[in-house]
Amino acid sequence: MQAELLDGMAELTAAEWDALACPEPGRPADPFTTYRFLSALERSHSTGKGTGWQPRPLILRDQAPVAALPLYVKSHSQGEYIFDHGWAQAFERAGGRYYPKLQAAVPFTPATGPRFLGDPGLRETLLEAAIGVTEQNKLSSLHITFCTQDEAEALAGQHGMLHRITQQFHWENRGYAGFDDFLADLSSRKRKMIRKERETARASGLTIRALTGDEIEPAHWDAFWIFYQDTGSRKWGTPYLTRAFFDEIQATMREDVLLVLAFNGEIPVAGALNFIGRDTLYGRYWGCIEDHPCLHFELCYYQAIDWAIAQGLLRVEAGAQGEHKLARGYLPMPVHSLHYIADPAFRDAVARYLVEERRAVDEEIEVLTAYGPFRRVSSED
Structure with missing residues (x-):
């Protein structure tokens, strides 16, 4: 050895x-x-x-x-x-x-x-x-x-x-058939809060698309790079990942990626990047160039839960820190x-x-x- x-x-x-x-x-x-x-x-x-x-x-x-x-x-x-x-x-x-x-x-x-x-x-x-x-x-x-x-x-x-x-904080799938099943597990007050947040995000008039595999195009990474730079510069001063990293995962890992984008017309204005494991969806990065109420919660948390339930995944890991995740079902x-x-x-x-x-x-x-x-x-x- x-x-x-x-x-x-x-x-x-x-x-x-x-x-x-x-x-x-x-x-x-x-x-x-x-x-x-x-x-x-x-x-x-x-x-x-x-x-x-x-x-x-x-x-x-x-x-x-x-x-x-x-x-x-x-x-x-x-x-x-x-x-x-x-x-x-x-x-x-x-x-x-x-x-x-x-x-x-x-x-x-x-x-x-x-x-x-x-x-x-x-x-x-x-x-x-x-x-x-x-x-x-x-x-x-x-x-x-x-x-x-x-x-x-x-x-x-x-x-x-x-x-x-x-x-x-992680969200766990308790055998839910759909998002409404998850909501039924919550207290009345939290159920109403989440429904209101989702309605508020949808009232923005944006179109939300969850993309993976060949649905992801190089232009989507151009948009997400801008989102990532904005969030990275505010959180860490200098973003950790280079622009070339997103080209690499487009070439080799797009089947392992769930990219949730919000479009204003044809223009992406916000996005959340997730990686897909066998039984877990991993939320990694979020960013935007337009501010819309509750859009962060919708793209990062609720869309991830929706997708995980539809794919039969056991959990969503939403990254480091963030006690605000608790009220949204992440324990x-x-x-x-x-x-x-x-x-x-x-x-x-x-x-x-x-x-x-x-x-x-x-x-x-x-x-x-x-x-x-x-x-x-x-x-x-």
């Missing part, structure tokens, strides 16, 4: 990587760890030199690749969504050097999925190799973010790995990550922090769920 640190996805073939990331037939469960998504980030220069995301995939070989970790050298903490800025500041105030660090993740993508790809029996071997890279290069830390619960629970405590739990769910801190004293401090943070997150999930929009079922029911 040989561990090998690559300079990018181009050093493997799509068949080699996808045999580890998505060996199952049909649509991948996780579209983001596929070769086509990760290599699209590299080919479009959304990751790589000058971005703070330097791809260094870690491979285990037994002649052919048998396991992999999508690994990056990070010079900042942007685009991760499991925030460690406070850790970086504390470590550097104490005289340490937090960056560069190692990150096993899908860049700019707060979506849970497997990080230890390939043979599950080789997870610990992969982890040992990644920690070895961290220590040999005198890096501060290794972070494995948005991993699965199974991965987190299997590896927590191994070789000093710390288990962190945060939360985001808080735990999100898992693993962290290795090389400095023992700092590791102990972070471990104590995580105990308190987890208690707070558990309480927040319990409280928010209690305030959710779903009808209370009495014992008599």
